[in-house]
Amino acid sequence: MKLQGKVALVTGAGSGIGRATAQRAAAEGASVLCADVVNAGETADGIAAADGTAEAITLDVREAGAWDAAVAAARERFGSLDLLANIAGVVSTGADTVVEQTEDEWDRIVSINLRGSWLGMRAVLPGMREQGSGRIVNIASEAALIGIPGLAAYTATKGAIAALTRQAAIEYVKEGITVNAIAPGFIRTAIQDGIEQQLLDDMAAGIPIGYFGKPEDIAATIAHLFSEDASYITGQVVAVDGGWGVS
Numbered sequence: 001m002k003l004q005g006k007v008a009l010v011t012g013a014g015s016g017i018g019r020a021t022a023q024r025a026a027a028e029g030a031s032v033l034c035a036d037v038v039n040a041g042e043t044a045d046g047i048a049a050a051d052g053t054a055e056a057i058t059l060d061v062r063e064a065g066a067w068d069a070a071v072a073a074a075r076e077r078f079g080s081l082d083l084l085a086n087i088a089g090v091v092s093t094g095a096d097t098v099v100e101q102t103e104d105e106w107d108r109i110v111s112i113n114l115r116g117s118w119l120g121m122r123a124v125l126p127g128m129r130e131q132g133s134g135r136i137v138n139i140a141s142e143a144a145l146i147g148i149p150g151l152a153a154y155t156a157t158k159g160a161i162a163a164l165t166r167q168a169a170i171e172y173v174k175e176g177i178t179v180n181a182i183a184p185g186f187i188r189t190a191i192q193d194g195i196e197q198q199l200l201d202d203m204a205a206g207i208p209i210g211y212f213g214k215p216e217d218i219a220a221t222i223a224h225l226f227s228e229d230a231s232y233i234t235g236q237v238v239a240v241d242g243g244w245g246v247s
């Protein structure tokens with residue numbers, strides 16, 4: 001129970017890595033505000049059914065006003081806000097090469113992945129600075145570190161999230177606040193829905209460990225970065241990737 005007494009806000013909590021992170025934070029004793037545009041209520045209900053403490057809120061991470069409302073809701077319902085997991089994110093629905101990507105789709109990806117992460121940090125940091133403590137974990141990707149054909153807008157946002165993580169970490173390092181990012185490798189979630197099974201098998205075979213990661217693998221690392229055990233870690237992009245990044 002390494003997060004006992006803490007209050008966490010988790011975005012993307014309706015699915016995949018966000019849901020697993022909300023569940024793990026609650027299992028570690030945190031009160032969790034589950035935020036998403038869909039299905040956050042299901043996650044909160046599941047946590048409550050497992051004797052955890054959670055509530056849900058509808059949050060579109062692109063909207064500054066919705067962030068203010070979420071921060072206010074966390075404080076009102078649970079009394080503080082100590083932990084932010086900025087997990088909501090999308091990949092492109094169409095071709096995402098540098099040449100083929102469209103302006104509208106580029107703006108959508110940047111708006112959710114990058115602007116959303118920035119707005120989240122901007123919303124929670126004043127309260128964390130006031131209380132002199134806080135933990136933020138953003139979700140970058142292995143795609144922040146290497147080029148991946150057909151993920152141009154996506155890699156651009158994830159690289160920028162890694163840079164913004166370092167920036168925020170250094171700006172607030174003297175104020176009891178840590179800011180880190182995770183670079184997940186291939187984690188099996190709804191984000192790969194629509195990819196043919198043969199291609200999924202080929203992708204898994206290309207990971208040194210030989211299989212996809214689980215959302216729980218990322219949730220466990222986030223729980224560690226949220227905890228006091230990680231108080232000397234800030235500004236890092238932590239790869240959780242089955243060895244992909246070093247192969």
Ligand SMILES: NC(=O)c1ccc[n+]([C@@H]2O[C@H](COP(=O)([O-])OP(=O)(O)OC[C@H]3O[C@@H](n4cnc5c(N)ncnc54)[C@H](O)[C@@H]3O)[C@@H](O)[C@H]2O)c1
Nearest residue numbers: 012014015016017060061088089141184186187189190191
């Ligand atoms: N799964 C992987 O292999 C992998 C690898 C690297 C990074 N990531 C990152 O992990 C994060 C979570 O991805 P996942 O695999 O769990 O995918 P997922 O599709 O299961 O979950 C993404 C969640 O984000 C939510 N979301 C989308 N737009 C939103 C918005 N505007 N406001 C609020 N919520 C919104 C969705 O509703 C969904 O619940 C993403 O940032 C993704 O880029 C995933």
